[in-house]
């Protein structure tokens with residue numbers, strides 16, 4: 260299907276028509292000189308809702324949240340120079356976490372490019388290493404093709420951010436609108452169908468293994484493969500771990516789930532990977548936060564690695580069976596191949612393995628203590644939010660201790676219910692991402708679980724939420740500190756708390772701040788009040804709500820594998836290392 264018209268319009272009109280044709284319903288952005296021509300026809304669009312944010316970083320994270328919550332491509336828009344550079348953090352975040360967004364930026368007129376013109380920044384150059392692809396368009400006739408390609412590239416294969424930078428003169432020039440559904444991208448053909456031979460090899464290894472683990476990453480969620488994963492897991496009976504980006508890909512309540520691996524993973528998940536003889540890595544990327552010291556990671560394991568991005572395979576860890584393909588298709592084919600092995604009598608026997616990992620799970624469950632001074636435990640507040648809002652709500656987190664507790668103490672049962680900045684670790688992600696998620700899924704309860712530090716980076720988007728009828732719920736886990744950094748100072752810098760005390764139990768007053776933004780502000784300082792405060796927040800659905808949970812400053816995230824050390828060195832509490840098998844424990 261293609262659409263061409265002989266009517267002459269401006270490049271800006273062509274841009275808006277292109278975005279409409281691409282199916283865009285929401286754009287988060289801020290206008291300015293270079294992008295101004297585009298904002299004029301945008302004013303008339305009956306299809307596109309533009310949400311005026313307060314900072315372009317918020318626009319970028321909102322586009323990410325929208326994309327994660329809806330499965331569609333998120334869109335943000337900014338002007339040249341500082342508008343565009345303010346998007347950089349969100350673009351880098353989307354690149355690291357494979358989130359499909361398209362960023363549209365205005366550029367100075369083409370004749371002025373390279374002259375240090377007012378508000379000129381080479382945003383294409385700047386974002387070259389942090390986008391999946393990017394464009395600088397200086398010819399109005401090229402706008403529809405660039406937009407069509409941008410959406411296709413962002414949303415297919417391994418998803419990611421695409422930037423379309425358009426010079427002001429191209430937006431102002433006369434052109435005709437030509438839209439073609441057939442794209443000519445000879446260098447871009449993502450392989451989605453896995454190779455049958457590799458699938459057969461993988462199935463053989465799976466049934467022959469003694470200690471296999473399904474090491475599930477965010478790619479399973481991106482591929483919409485949670486249902487297939489469950490079938491494969493139940494068919495094989497293999498233990499499952501879900502990485503920070505994959506929380507929700509496999510139900511936490513499922514008996515085969517060992518939890519999250521990595522720096523703050525469960526002892527059972529970390530231990531299972533270390534002791535494994537076969538890792539079945541599905542849409543995961545052997546991130547250093549999962550592997551710990553790479554040379555000591557899962558030393559006895561052979562590796563099946565399936566990913567849509569061939570560049571991931573063998574990047575960090577040598578692979579025995581590489582499978583390039585979409586995780587849904589890979590897992591669907593693996594199910595058939597494993598079943599075929601079972602039909603010929605080849606079935607894995609993992610009973611002894613389950614004895615080992617169940618023992619770890621039973622002996623080292625996640626846990627925390629309530630502070631003895633009667634102050635509130637942050638883990639408890641977060642756990643209660645999860646219990647009360649339930650598995651259908653969406654949860655977005657900032658970066659820090661609260662993020663790890665939100666990953667650990669909320670039970671994720673469904674894919675796409677957990678949104679966070681995993682790869683880049685961007686403080687300030689939560690509020691705008693929650694805004695984007697809620698804009699895309701207005702009927703879903705959306706919680707931002709944020710740190711007092713993170714919240715102070717992007718809370719201005721609460722104004723956007725209040726004005727635009729986007730009633731998110733925010734839990735500020737207020738420990739008064741840059742808690743995660745403080746935790747490292749406690750553990751590795753002899754408690755020298757250099758510049759981590761934010762004093763945010765005093766300034767700002769988050770309840771008053773919420774009020775100033777036209778939101779409801781609540782405060783909770785005692786365990787006994789937690790449920791009632793969360794219930795109250797759940798009942799407010801016309802405006803955003805902010806709860807200031809004033810919590811103990813010394814709570815720490817456990818278990819922990821210290822950065823750069825081996826997963827074998829995991830501690831489940833300060834100074835406490837697990838014993839890996841019961842025979843060791845019994846001194847045999």
Ligand SMILES: Cc1ncc(C[n+]2csc(CCOP(=O)(O)OP(=O)(O)O)c2C)c(N)n1
Nearest residue numbers: 659660661686710711712713740741742743
């Ligand atoms: C933009 C940015 N700056 C700095 C950091 C380093 N950093 C990681 S966690 C953290 C502390 C976050 O504090 P807070 O939001 O209060 O969360 P807490 O750890 O206290 O739960 C910092 C400064 C970061 N991840 N992102």
Ligand SMILES: [Mg+2]
Nearest residue numbers: 710711740742
């Ligand atoms: Mg904090």
